[in-house]
């Protein structure tokens with residue numbers, strides 16, 4: 001694993017640098033394999049990044065968009081990660097509808113939805129037992145969670161599935177598992193805010209419990225990027 005850590009002066013610079021890194025990785029994947037598969041994160045931090053991506057001139061027909069986690073709500077719900085990314089980015093560019101791969105949230109049982117999304121992912125990324133997405137964008141919660149891998153939940157232990165059901169205070173979510181995240185070529189964390197410092201100190205400590213700080217499970221075979229604004233980055237610099 002090649003780990004790159006950058007601390008940017010403020011959130012504007014963080015988003016600009018994240019944009020540069022993501023665009024570079026998208027272009028590299030297309031140059032090498034003819035298409036880019038990218039998984040998006042949710043939450044508040046990536047929204048300006050998605051708005052910036054909407055202004056880029058990219059070969060949209062060669063880009064396939066997935067989600068690394070999803071709240072178990074309809075796409076038009078204000079909490080939907082899909083809904084946010086569509087409004088901020090995907091609805092504003094000429095990406096073919098069939099290149100957008102949202103996590104399904106219609107089934108009564110989220111475990112069925114997780115299986116369906118895993119089957120769909122395997123179909124799109126044919127031929128790989130443990131499929132490698134090109135780019136996975138991740139955020140960090142102030143409790144140390146990433147994707148919907150929350151502290152001390154069963155999802156953290158899942159080794160034999162690509163997608164599983166996460167648990168946020170008793171509410172189901174769909175999430176990539178740690179093995180799927182770790183198979184990616186590029187994993188890019190975009191982290192802003194002083195409220196992330198306490199978790200980051202533990203995530204960057206030589207030893208700490210990954211069940212308590214799930215982002216420690218992210219150890220990809222490819223490149224791992226940690227991009228911080230100054231407020232979050234103080235945890236590792238200060």
Ligand SMILES: O=C1O[C@H](COP(=O)(O)O)[C@@H](O)[C@H](O)[C@H]1O
Pocket residue numbers: 041042043044045046069070071081138139140141142146147148
């Ligand atoms: O719940 C979620 O939160 C995390 C972090 O979000 P942020 O608002 O602190 O940026 C995000 O990575 C995850 O995708 C989302 O579902």
